[in-house]
Amino acid sequence: xxxxxxxxxxxxxxxxxxxxxxxxxxxxxxxxxxxxxxxxxxxxxxxxxxxxxxxxxxxxxxxxxxxxxxxxxxxxxxxxxxxxxxxxxxxxxxxxxxxxxxxxxxxxxxxxxxxxxxxxxxxxxxxxxxxxxxxxxxxxxxxxxxxxxxxxxxxxxxxxxxxxxxxxxxxxxxxxxxxxxxxxxxxxxxxxxxxxxxxxxxxxxxxxx
Numbered sequence: 519x520x521x522x523x524x525x526x527x528x529x530x531x532x533x534x535x536x537x538x539x540x541x542x543x544x545x546x547x548x549x550x551x552x553x554x555x556x557x558x559x560x561x562x563x564x565x566x567x568x569x570x571x572x573x574x575x576x577x578x579x580x581x582x583x584x585x586x587x588x589x590x591x592x593x594x595x596x597x598x599x600x601x602x603x604x605x606x607x608x609x610x611x612x613x614x615x616x617x618x619x620x621x622x623x624x625x626x627x628x629x630x631x632x633x634x635x636x637x638x639x640x641x642x643x644x645x646x647x648x649x650x651x652x653x654x655x656x657x658x659x660x661x662x663x664x665x666x667x668x669x670x671x672x673x674x675x676x677x678x679x680x681x682x683x684x685x686x687x688x689x690x691x692x693x694x695x696x697x698x699x700x701x702x703x704x705x706x707x708x709x710x711x712x713x714x715x716x717x718x719x720x721x722x723x724x725x726x727x
Contacts, residue, residue, distance in 0.1 A: 553600065556597070556598070556600040556601050557600065557601075557604060559597060559601045560593075560597075560600060560601035560602070560603065560604025560605050561604055561605075561608070563589060563593050563597070563601055563602075563604070563605035564604055564605040564607070564608030564609060565608075566589055567586045567589045567590065567605055567609040567612075568608065568609065568612055570586050570589060571584055571586055571609065571612060571613070577620075577680060577683065577684070578619075578676065578680075579618060579619075580616075580617065580618015580619045580620055580621070581618060581619055581620035581623075581672065581676070581680065582616070582618070582620060582624070583684060583688075585692070585695055586609055586624075586627075586628060586631075587627050587628065587631040587661055587662065587665055587692070588631075588658070588661075588692065588695055588696050589605065590602065590605060590606055590609065590628050590631040590632045591631040591632070591634055591635040591657070591658070591661045591696065592635065592696065592699055592700055593605050593632070593635060594631070594632050594634070594635020594636040594637075594638070594639060595635040595636075595638055595639050595642075595646045595657065595700065596646050596647075596700070598636070598639065599636060602632050602635065602636060603632075606628055606629070606632045609628055610625050610628055610629075613625060613628070619672055619673050619676070620672060622671045623668045623669060623671040623672055626671055627665050627668050630661070630664045630665065630668070631661050631664075631665070634657075634660060634661050634664065635661075638657055646700075649700065651697050654696060654697045654700040655693050655694065655696070655697050656693075657696060657700070658692060658693035658695070658696025658697060658700075659689070659693040661692075661696065662688050662689060662692045662693060663689075665688065666684070666688065669681040669684075
């Protein structure tokens, strides 16, 4: 994976950081995380997923790599079921529309990424905002360790070459790429309870007459 492959992946990371900002703006700044807002954020996540897919690295015709696995897994971890299902459906339908030998693998990767994000969120009792960078790294590592065996869904004639080519770059770049937006979202999420607590303490103080 050379310089030409790294440029779209860097662009992908920039989009993921924008996702962290959007999380702060659209979710944390609002008191009621209603179904309508969950659907809206799922749509925005889906658009981010489509954007990173447009900045993909093409290993061979029909075999594309990008950071949509990070988008979907972070969605499952921080936003829950509804936004993740919306984003998953949008990206899966687009990948199937693109077609090619890697379509089935792509769908499998998005599905496992969503499942791991949602299961980790459940294990975290719906409070992923307390995760430190090391745990986010382990989370990203798990997502992409599961991604690699999905290469068996490629044609046998190229599956081995693809696995040998992507294993080191995926394990080097994708887990840290998961930490960045996850840390941004987690930091923003942690700031909200602290701000609410400070406001509550201030309101509890005796007020001048």
